[in-house]
Amino acid sequence: MEKVLEAKNIYFGYDKNYILEDANLDIYKGDFLGIVGPNGSAKSTLIKIMLGILKPQKGSIKMLDSPIEKFNNWGKLGYISQKVRDFNSSFPATVEEVVGANLYNNMGFFKFLKKEHKSRIKEVLDIVNMSQYQNHLVGNLSGGQQQRVFIARTLISNPEVIFMDEPLVGVDVNSQEQFYGLMEKLNKELGITLVMVSHDIGVITNRANRVACVGNKKIFVHSSKDFNEQEYIKEVYGENSSLLHHRH
C-alpha cells in the first residue's frame, strides 16, 4: 500500500526529557487513523511534528515522498488545529470569505475572488452541507457548523491528507454524528486520508480503520477491529497500571 507519511525513530522532548522516544508511525493512503492516548501523551505534539511545525530532536518524517523539511506542497495537506474555533466570534467575515481565504495561492496578483473561485467555494460548501449559509457571518454559526466551515476551508485546495486535532471539543452530540458522517464521505468517496486526534476512545475506534495509541513515549498502531481497551491501557500506561484502570 502507498504510504502518505512515514515517521521513523522520532525523539522529541523538552530539555532532554523525551516525551517521544524512538517512536515510529506509518500512514497509508486511504487510512482513517485515530490517534488516542492519555492527557499529556504528546498526541497534539505528534501531529505538529508530522506537519513540520515542531522539529524532533532525532528521527525523520517523510510526507508524500519528500522529507518534511523540504516539503512545500501545502495545498495537499489540511490541518484543523485545536485552536481553529478560537477566533473572535464577532469578526465580520462570511462563510464565503473564510473558505475563500484558503484559495490564496490560486488567486492572481491582486487576490480577487473570480467566478471559478466562487463556484469552487460553492462546491466544497455543498460537500459539507453548508451551502445555504454561504453569506452568513461565521461567528453566528453553531460550533458544529463552524467546524464544517473549517473543513470546507481545508477541502478547497483538494488535500490528500487532513490532520485534525480534537475537532469535536465543544461540539454537541448531534453534530458529532453529522461530523463522522462527513468524515466517512471524505474518506470513502473522495479518498482523502484522515488523521484525527481524539480523547473519545470508544467512538474513534468505531469510526477509524486504524488506531495509533500514543503513550509510554511510544506509538502503538492497531487495526481498529483488534483494538482492545485492556491492552491499550497496558501499552500506554505501562504494566503497573492497575491503579489507573477504574470505571465509574
Place this chain on the structure above:
Amino acid sequence: MLEILSYSFMQRAFLAGILVAIICPAIGVFLVLRRMSMIGDTLSHVALAGVAGGMLGGIYPIYSALGFSILAAVVIEKLRKQYEQYAELSIAIMLSAGIGLATIFISLGNSSSAIFSYLFGSIGLVSNHDIFIIFILSLLIIISIIFLYRSLFYMAFDEEAARLAGVKVKWINLYFIILVAMTIAVSMRIVGVLLVSSLMVIPVATSLQICKSFKQTFIYSIIFGVLSVLIGLIASFYGDLAPGGTIVVSSVVILFFVLILKGIKRKIKS
C-alpha cells in the same frame, strides 16, 4: 454652499481630506480587527516628535514625521518579539519615548503656534507641497491595501492558518506597520496627530455595527470616514474651528446616530 469651494485653500483641504478619509479607515479596519488600535495612537505621538524635531532642525515636518514613525514602527515590531507575552508593552514603551522626545523638542524650539496646527490639524495651512506629498503617499497606501487586502484579511482572522496557506506573514506584518506610519504622517496635516488614530478607529466601529461581511465592513468604514471628513471640514470652515476636532466629533455623532437607528430597528422588529 458652493462658495466654500471657491477658496483654493478649501479645495486643497477637501482633496487632502478625502484622501485621508479613505486611507485612515482602510488601514484602521485591519488594526481594529487585529486588536492593534493602540498602535495608531502610539505612532502618531512619535510622529509629533518627528514634527517638532523637523521644525527644530529645519526639515519639512511631514518628512521628519514619516522618518520617525517608520523607525518607531520597525522598533515596535522588534520589541514585540522581545516581549512576546506582553505585546502591548512594546507599544507603551514607544508611546512614552515618542511623547518624551516631542516634549523635549517642543520646549527646545519656540514655534508653538506651528506645532498647534499639527496637533489639531488645519485647513488654511495645507500647501501645494503638502498636497503633492499627501497625494503620492496616499496613492501608494491605497495600492498597497488593494494588493494586500486578502492576506491582511486572512491574517486578521487566523494568522496561523494564513501562514500555512502560504501568506508571507512576517513580511506583511512589517510592511503593514510601515503603512500605518505612512498613513499617520499623511493624515496629520488635516486631522492632527492627536486625532489621527480616532479617524482610523471610529468609522470602523460604526461600520462593525451594521456590516454583514468583511467586504461591507471595509467599504462602509471608508464611506463613514469620508462622510465625517466632509461634514467636519465644512463645520471647520464656517465655525473657524480646528478641523481635527470637527472631523472626529462628526465621526462620533455618526456612530451614535447609527447606534440609535439600530436600536430603533431592533425595537420595531420585536
